[in-house]
Amino acid sequence: MERSPPTVATRRRVLAGLAGGGVAATAGCIGRIRSVSGWESSTQVRLDIKTVPADADPYALRIARQLREWYRAAGIDARVTPMSEQELFRQVLLNREFDAFVARMPARFRTPDSLFPLLHSRFVETPGWQNPFGYADLEVNELLETQRRTTGRRRAEAAATLQTEIARTQPFTVLAFPDDIRAARPDRFRGWQGADLRSPTGYLSLDRTAPGRERGTADGTTATAEAASDRRTLRVATTDPRATANLNPLAVEFRRGDAVTGLLYDSLGYETDEGTTEPWLAESWAFSEVDDAHVARVTLRPGTTWHDGTPLTAADVAFTYDLLADTTLDGGPSTDDGGTTADGEGEGERVPAPRFQGRSSLVADAEAVDDRTVEVRFVDCDPTVAARAFTVPVFPEHVWMNRTDTVSLGGLEFGPATEALVTNNIPPVGSGPLRFVRNTPRESLVLEPFADHFLARRPPEELPRGFADAPAFDRLSVRVVGSGVTAVEVVTDGDADVTGTPVGADTVPRIGRAGDTSLVVDGRSAPYVVGYNALRQPLTNPQFRNTLARLVHRPSLVRAVFEGYARPTVSPLSTRRWVPSELRWSGEDPVTPFIGSDGTVDAERAREAFRTAGYSYDGDRLVRTAR
Amino acid sequence: MSLLAVVLEVAAVVGLLHLVSLVAVVGVDDLRAAPRRAPRTLRAALSPLATLAAVLAVNGVIRRLGAELSWLVGVNVTGVIYAIEGAFVAVVQSFATPAATAYFGFVYVFGYVYLLTFPLLATTLRGHTRTLRTLIAAYGLNYGIGLVCYVVFIAYGPRNLMPDLVESLLFTSWPRSQLLTSQVNVNTNVFPSLHTSLSVTVALVAYRARDRYPRWTPVAVALAASVVVSTMYLGIHWATDVVAGVGLAVGSVVAAERYERRRDADRRGDSGRSGESPEPGGSTERTRG
Numbered sequence: 001m002e003r004s005p006p007t008v009a010t011r012r013r014v015l016a017g018l019a020g021g022g023v024a025a026t027a028g029c030i031g032r033i034r035s036v037s038g039w040e041s042s043t044q045v046r047l048d049i050k051t052v053p054a055d056a057d058p059y060a061l062r063i064a065r066q067l068r069e070w071y072r073a074a075g076i077d078a079r080v081t082p083m084s085e086q087e088l089f090r091q092v093l094l095n096r097e098f099d100a101f102v103a104r105m106p107a108r109f110r111t112p113d114s115l116f117p118l119l120h121s122r123f124v125e126t127p128g129w130q131n132p133f134g135y136a137d138l139e140v141n142e143l144l145e146t147q148r149r150t151t152g153r154r155r156a157e158a159a160a161t162l163q164t165e166i167a168r169t170q171p172f173t174v175l176a177f178p179d180d181i182r183a184a185r186p187d188r189f190r191g192w193q194g195a196d197l198r199s200p201t202g203y204l205s206l207d208r209t210a211p212g213r214e215r216g217t218a219d220g221t222t223a224t225a226e227a228a229s230d231r232r233t234l235r236v237a238t239t240d241p242r243a244t245a246n247l248n249p250l251a252v253e254f255r256r257g258d259a260v261t262g263l264l265y266d267s268l269g270y271e272t273d274e275g276t277t278e279p280w281l282a283e284s285w286a287f288s289e290v291d292d293a294h295v296a297r298v299t300l301r302p303g304t305t306w307h308d309g310t311p312l313t314a315a316d317v318a319f320t321y322d323l324l325a326d327t328t329l330d331g332g333p334s335t336d337d338g339g340t341t342a343d344g345e346g347e348g349e350r351v352p353a354p355r356f357q358g359r360s361s362l363v364a365d366a367e368a369v370d371d372r373t374v375e376v377r378f379v380d381c382d383p384t385v386a387a388r389a390f391t392v393p394v395f396p397e398h399v400w401m402n403r404t405d406t407v408s409l410g411g412l413e414f415g416p417a418t419e420a421l422v423t424n425n426i427p428p429v430g431s432g433p434l435r436f437v438r439n440t441p442r443e444s445l446v447l448e449p450f451a452d453h454f455l456a457r458r459p460p461e462e463l464p465r466g467f468a469d470a471p472a473f474d475r476l477s478v479r480v481v482g483s484g485v486t487a488v489e490v491v492t493d494g495d496a497d498v499t500g501t502p503v504g505a506d507t508v509p510r511i512g513r514a515g516d517t518s519l520v521v522d523g524r525s526a527p528y529v530v531g532y533n534a535l536r537q538p539l540t541n542p543q544f545r546n547t548l549a550r551l552v553h554r555p556s557l558v559r560a561v562f563e564g565y566a567r568p569t570v571s572p573l574s575t576r577r578w579v580p581s582e583l584r585w586s587g588e589d590p591v592t593p594f595i596g597s598d599g600t601v602d603a604e605r606a607r608e609a610f611r612t613a614g615y616s617y618d619g620d621r622l623v624r625t626a627r
Numbered sequence: 628m629s630l631l632a633v634v635l636e637v638a639a640v641v642g643l644l645h646l647v648s649l650v651a652v653v654g655v656d657d658l659r660a661a662p663r664r665a666p667r668t669l670r671a672a673l674s675p676l677a678t679l680a681a682v683l684a685v686n687g688v689i690r691r692l693g694a695e696l697s698w699l700v701g702v703n704v705t706g707v708i709y710a711i712e713g714a715f716v717a718v719v720q721s722f723a724t725p726a727a728t729a730y731f732g733f734v735y736v737f738g739y740v741y742l743l744t745f746p747l748l749a750t751t752l753r754g755h756t757r758t759l760r761t762l763i764a765a766y767g768l769n770y771g772i773g774l775v776c777y778v779v780f781i782a783y784g785p786r787n788l789m790p791d792l793v794e795s796l797l798f799t800s801w802p803r804s805q806l807l808t809s810q811v812n813v814n815t816n817v818f819p820s821l822h823t824s825l826s827v828t829v830a831l832v833a834y835r836a837r838d839r840y841p842r843w844t845p846v847a848v849a850l851a852a853s854v855v856v857s858t859m860y861l862g863i864h865w866a867t868d869v870v871a872g873v874g875l876a877v878g879s880v881v882a883a884e885r886y887e888r889r890r891d892a893d894r895r896g897d898s899g900r901s902g903e904s905p906e907p908g909g910s911t912e913r914t915r916g
Contacts, residue, residue, distance in 0.1 A: 053783045053787035053814065054786060054787045054790035054795070055787055055814050061787070061788065061790055062790050062791050065790075079705050079706050079709075079710075080706070080788070081703060081705065082705055082783045082787060082788055083698075083703060083781075084698065084815070086698075088700045090698075223718055226730075373765065439640055474641075474901075481805065481806065481809070482798070482803060482805035482806070482808070482809040482814070483795070483798055485795070485799055485800075485802045486798060486802040486803070486805040486806065488802070489802035489803055490802075490803075490806075493629055493803075495629050506799075560791075561791075593813070624704065
C-alpha cells in the first residue's frame with residue numbers, strides 16, 4: 001500500500017487558501033488551518049499480491065488471481081505481481097518488500113515447534129524464513145515457548161491454543177495441502193509410490209528394476225550401453241532452475257526445500273513422517289540433565305569423511321551450530337571457555353543464517369569432546385523438541401570458516417551479508433550420500449553416489465530403517481525444462497524418469513494416457529499460504545487481517561484451482577494428532593468463516609465486516625485515512 | 628535428446644519450405660546465375676552482417692546472465708500491461724479451434740523461422756545487395772533495441788499471469804517446443820514481441836521490394852500477419868507487446884533505409900571522384916522512395 005499524494009495536495013491547497021486570504025488572515029484562521037491539516041484525505045486500500053508465474057508453480061498464480069477477485073469484491077484495490085521464485089523470496093524474505101504473497105511453505109509443519117521460527121517475535125529482525133511477516137503477538141510467543149518446554153497433555157494444549165490464536169490473528173492464511181503430482185517411469189526404477197520426493201530420503205529409497213525388464217526408451221543406444229555395464233542414471237526433469245546455479249544450503253532465495261542439498265549434506269538425524277527424529281550421520285545420542293539444562297552426547301558414525309577426503313569430526317558439528325547462529329563467527333566460537341553464546345558477542349553485528357534458525361536456536365552451545373563425540377547443550381526445552389536441532393545440515397569447518405567475512409564488491413561493502421550467505425557453493429563439499437559432478441547453470445546438474453558414505457560402507461544392520469543399501473542409481477542428473485507440461489512430456493517420451501518438481505493437476509490426463517508412465521500422487525505436502533506483511537498499514541491490524549481471511553473460500557480454490565487435488569486446511573500443521581478437533585476442516589472455516597456463499601463474496605456483508613473493524617467506504621471503495 | 632529432435636524437425640521443415648520457395652520466387656534463371664552473383668552480394672553485405680553477428684553475440688552473453696540482470700536493474704511492468712489491456716488475449720483465445728491452434732503453432736515456430744531466413748537467401752541469390760543490407764541492418768536494430776527493452780522491462784506473458792483465462796496453447800499442444808523456445812528466450816522477456824517486430828520488418832521490406840518480388844510479398848505479408856496473431860493466440864504475448872513490436876519494426880526499417888540511402892549518396896559522391904561502380908551487386912536494383 002503506497003501513500004498517495006493527497007497529503008501534500010491538502011497542505012498545498014490550505015497554503016494557497018492562506019495566500020489568497022492575504023491580509024484578511026487572522027489568528028483565528030491560522031488556528032483553523034492547523035486543525036484542518038490534521039485531517040488527511042482518505043485513500044483506497046491497496047494490496048499488491050506477489051507470487052510466482054504459472055511456469056514456476058502450477059497453482060500459486062491462479063490462487064492469487066482468485067484472491068484478487070475476492071478482495072476486489074470487498075472494495076480493495078488488489079493486484080497481482082508475478083516474479084521469479086528467487087526474486088519473490090528475495091523481496092519477501094530478505095527485504096520485506098511486500099503487502100501479501102502467495103507461496104508454498106518450504107517444508108511441512110509436522111510438529112508445533114516448526115512454527116517457532118515462523119511466528120516468534122524474536123525473529124522479526126532476522127531475514128529469511130524467520131518471521132517474514134513481522135508478526136508479533138505476546139500470547140503466541142508464550143505459547144510457542146510453552147510447547148518447547150512441556151510434554152504430554154500440557155504440550156498438546158499449548159499447541160491447540162497456539163493454532164487457534166494463529167487462526168484468529170492471521171499472520172498468514174493457510175489455504176490447502178496440495179497433492180504433489182508427479183509422472184514417473186517404472187521401467188528403470190521402482191518404489192515411486194510412497195517415496196517422499198520432496199525430501200532427500202525419497203530418492204534414496206528407490207530401487208532399480210531387475211536388468212532385462214527395461215522397455216526400449218526413445219534413446220535406445222544409451223539404454224543398451226547402460227544395460228551392458230548395468231550403470232543406471234536417474235534422470236530428473238525439473239522446472240526449478242535454481243539448484244543448477246546454487247548449491248548453498250544457506251542461500252534462502254535459492255532453496256524451495258532440501259531435496260538436492262539434503263543429498264549433498266548429511267545431518268546428524270532425520271525427521272520421520274511421524275515427526276520424531278532418528279539418527280543419520282550420528283550413530284546415537286543420549287540426553288542427560290546438567291545444571292537444569294538438557295545436554296545430549298552425540299556419537300558420530302566411525303570413519304565419516306567429507307567429499308574432498310577430509311575426515312568429518314565432532315569439531316565440524318560444533319562449528320555448524322556456531323555458523324548458523326552467526327555466520328560472521330565474530331563472537332568467537334561459542335565452544336570457547338566461558339560459554340559465550342550468540343548474545344555474548346562484542347564488536348560486529350550478528351548475521352544469523354537465514355534458514356534453520358528455529359532448530360539452531362534450540363542449541364545453547366556445542367562442544368567437541370573428541371573426534372567422534374560432541375556435547376550439545378540446549379536452551380530450556382524438552383528433549384523431544386531438542387532433537388529437532390539434529391536435522392540441520394552439517395557444514396565442513398575447513399571450507400566455511402573462510403566464508404565469514406562480510407561481502408564486498410570492488411571494495412564496497414554491501415549490507416550485513418557474509419560470504420557464507422551469498423556464495424553459490426559450487427562445487428559443494430558435503431558428506432552426504434551423493435557428491436557433485438558438474439553443473440550448467442539454468443540447464444543441468446549431475447551428482448553421483450559418494451563411495452565413502454556410510455550407506456555404502458556400513459553393514460545393513462547398522463543403517464537407518466529403510467535405507468539398507470547404497471543409492472540405486474550410478475548418477476543422478478537433473479535437467480531444467482520450461483514448465484510442468486514439458487516436464488511431463490519429457491518423462492512420457494522416456495527422456496527422464498521422474499518430474500522432480502510437482503506438476504499441476506491439469507497434466508493428470510496426459511500422464512494417464514501415456515502407457516509407460518505412472519501417476520504418483522503424494523498428499524504429504526507443504527501447504528500453500530497467503531502471507532501478510534504485518535508491518536505495513538492496514539495489515540498491521542489483526543482485525544483487518546482476520547476480516548481479509550474471511551474473504552477466502554477454500555473449497556472454491558480446491559475445486560477450481562487444484563481440481564480436487566488438495567485438502568482445505570485451517571491449521572498449518574500436517575500431523576493430525578496435533579490439530580485440535582475444533583480446527584479440523586469440516587466443510588467450513590471454524591475461525592474465519594467465509595463472508596458469502598459458494599465462493600461468491602457477499603459484498604454488503606463484507607463492507608459491514610470491514611466497517612465493524614473500523615474502516616469505511618467511499619462508494620464501494622474500502623478506504624482508510626492516509627496517515 | 629529431444630531438443631535435438633525438435634531442432635532437426637524445424638530445420639527439415641524450413642529447408643523444405645525454402646526449396647519450394649526458391650523455385651517459385653527466385654526462379655530458375657536467377658538460380659543459375661547465383662553461384663557467380665551470391666559471393667559478391669555477400670561481400671557487399673559484410674559490414675551489416677558483422678554488426679548483426681555482434682548484436683546476436685551480445686544477446687547471447689546477456690541471456691547467459693539471464694533474468695538476473697533484469698531483476699537487478701529492470702522494472703516489472705506486467706501489472707502495467709495488464710492494467711492497459713486486461714483480458715484482451717483471452718478474447719483472442721476464445722476463438723480457438725484445434726485447427727487454428729495447429730495452424731498458429733506451426734506458424735509461430737516453423738513459419739517464423741522460414742519468414743526470417745528466406746528473404747536473406749532470396750536477396751543473396753538474386754544479387755539484391757541493398758535490400759539484403761537493409762534487411763540485415765533492420766534485424767540488427769530489432770535485436771539490439773529489443774535486448775535493451777528486455778533488460779529494462781520485466782514482464783510475464785498472459786499465459787503466465789492469467790492461467791485461469793489464457794491457456795498456454797503452444798506448450799500444451801506441443802510441449803516439446805518449449806525445449807526449443809526456452810533455449811532461445813526466457814519467460815520474462817515478452818515486451819516487446821520480437822516475433823512481431825521481426826516478422827513485420829520482413830513484411831515491410833518485402834512490400835518495398837514488391838516490384839521485384841511479386842510472388843514473395845503477399846506470402847510475407849500474410850505470414851507476418853499470422854505470426855503477429857499467433858503470439859497472442861498462443862497466450863505468449865500481450866497486445867501491448869505486439870503494438871510495441873510493430874512500432875519497433877517500423878522504426879528499424881525506416882532507420883535502416885535511411886542509413887542505406889545516406890551510404891549510397893556518400894558512395895556516389897566518392898565514386899564521382901574515384902570513378903568506381905556504386906553497385907557491386909545486382910543489376911536490377913533501383914532506389915525507391
